[in-house]
Amino acid sequence: MPETTYVKAINAAMARAMRDDERVFVLGEDVAEGGPYTTTAGLAEEFGTERVINTPISESAIAGVAIGAAQSGMRPILEIMFIDFITLALDQVVNQAAKAHFMSGGQLTVPMVLRTQGGAGTRGAAQHSQSLEAWLTHIPGLKVVMPSTAADAGGLLASAIEDPNPVVFIENKTLYFKREEVPDEIKQVPIARARVLREGGDVTIVALSRLVGDAVAAAERLASEGVQAEVIDPRTLVPLDLDTIVRSVEKTNRLVIAHEAVEHGGFGAEIAAEVQAVAFDHLDAPIERVGAPFTPVPLSPPLEDAYIPGADDIVAAVRATL
Amino acid sequence: MWRIRHFEERVGVLKRADQVYGLIHLSVGQEGVAAPVCTQLRDDDPVYSGHRAHGHALAKGAPVWKVLAELMGRDGGLCRGLGGSMHLVDVEHGFMGATGVVGGNIPMALGSALARRLRGGDQVAVVFFGDGAVQAGHFNESVNLATLWGLPLILVCENNGFAEFTPRSAHTNVERVSDVVAPYELERETVDGNDVLAVWEAFGRFLSAARSGSGPFLLECLTYRLRGHYEGDPVAYREAISKDDWQEKDPILRLQRHGVSEGWFSEEDAAAVERESLAELEEAEKRASDSPFPDDAVPAELVYA
Secondary structure (H helix, E strand, O other): OOEEEHHHHHHHHHHHHHHHOOOEEEEEOOHHHOOOOOOOOOHHHHHOOOOEEEOOOOHHHHHHHHHHHHHOOOEEEEEEOOHHHHHHHHHHHHHHHOOHHHHOOOOOOOOOEEEEEEOOOOOOOOOOOOOOHHHHHOOOOOEEEOOOOHHHHHHHHHHHHHOOOOEEEEEEOOOOOOEEEOOOOOOOOOOOOOEEEEOOOOEEEEEOOOHHHHHHHHHHHHHOOOOOEEEEEOOEEEOOOHHHHHHHHHHHOOEEEEEEEEOOOOHHHHHHHHHHHHHHHHOOOOOEEEEEOOOOOOOOHHHHHHHOOOHHHHHHHHHHHO | OHHHHHHHHHHHHHHHOOOOOOOOOOOOOOHHHHHHHHOOOOOOOOEEEOOOOHHHHHHOOOOHHHHHHHHOOOOOOOOOOOOOHHHOOEHHHOEEEEOOOOOOHHHHHHHHHHHHHHHOOOOOEEEEEEHHHHHOHHHHHHHHHHHHHOOOEEEEEEEOOEEOOEEHHHOOOOOOHHHHOHHHOOEEEEEEOOOHHHHHHHHHHHHHHHHOOOOOEEEEEEOOOOOOOOOOOOOOOOOOOOHHHHHHHOHHHHHHHHHHHHOOOOHHHHHHHHHHHHHHHHHHHHHHHHOOOOOOOHHHHOOOO
């Protein structure tokens, strides 16, 4: 099987969509130069700067431009370089994109993808490292996708571009350059479908984005202790594939939810609430959550390393449920 | 213009009777901008508007009864009663939407103009906003982008001198909106927005240039908001205009006086137009009132396309 990376899979999905559909175009800061992580590298060379549009540092306006273009029959892919900067575009994303279909009684659609990336681990400090997905999951009208592998990133981005709704596609900067074996042709992955990465009967670990790898590592460590963990990556947060998680909890009777975002008010709370509402009688222990502490991301390397949750935290959380 | 005037006055009455809902911002006195701008456009020219949008929607061709039904929260409304006064949309007539967040419509209109360039075609995007929006960051971001990209967009500023309750002079040192955008060197003009012919002429010139691909343009229309910021606003922050002064300023009466003196139409013709608009409104109100409230299931069905 050929090897690829998360960033190459994203790049290839955009290129394929642009070849197949002339309505698809890319805009964002430095996208014609490839951007800081090379996600858009080579697109301007293939499709020209008319379709790979560099913009000024104007997050609010470029989000509005993408929405207006989407309402007028185009399929924009907007890049917000760091999710930390989405704060500047939230009026457009929350008040306009998410609500246009609803407020117009179904007349308008906003088929756009907002690609962005988050996560700590690069000494980016508090304004270039956040995990803000929970904010976006709170807004009816947005779909929120958070892939953890190259195959899922490429496959889900293809679906996001085809989707008639605004899709926020949240990448993780520390995953971009990890090598991964993939099939010759990355297959499209449907939105709202979770993936079971590892089966097990003792505990369910639901992990998001970067923490999926940590969850698998934790599961392997636990297996050596005789604890079989089932690992699930929801891949899409909204709409959430609750059925897959609940089916697993009905089997394992224990649930740990792990994400890099601050635990307080994180999306883990929503998963926990939804699971207990339908599967309370199946739970043999309180649901455990793993997330970052309630502080901004620190710069200092030992502090940042300690800040980011990982396999050790997941193992400890699993033990707490046993 | 009579259609807008009578509509707005009737909505004011219905608001006090609690038959239309939400925050209602009337454009009485500002009809001299909506009418000459929108009636020169085609159905496929996208128009975006803000919170004071009834006149723009009507002038762009939205059926009177559907606009009124929307304000009444009825299923027959333009947006099935889900949007209301500040979120009118009528895609069929190219009224791509009003927004309740001041200035948020400007980048979307720009996106529409970008779509036209990418797709080909000769549509012209138009966005209405008030002078209050000019102090918002997205206005400046959008003007920068529109000029950088040279997109066929016409920015129509209805400068009524007040941002909500506050006079322009308390919010900015720049009196004219056309001066705010001066460094971008886009073609711009400030006209008397209560002079329908001046608005018609200036907008028409910008429109024909934009139709052939030039842009952007900014048309600043100095106008007067006869009512408060919203219905219920006691307007304690300014003195009421005298009746005589208003007769002089009123864009509809001004056009009528001019038209009669030029021999374009008679006073009887003008009175007939006014009567027709009242009859149309009466019919529209009946039809809107007869429309049921939307079914409880409608909201959940329309969250996603």
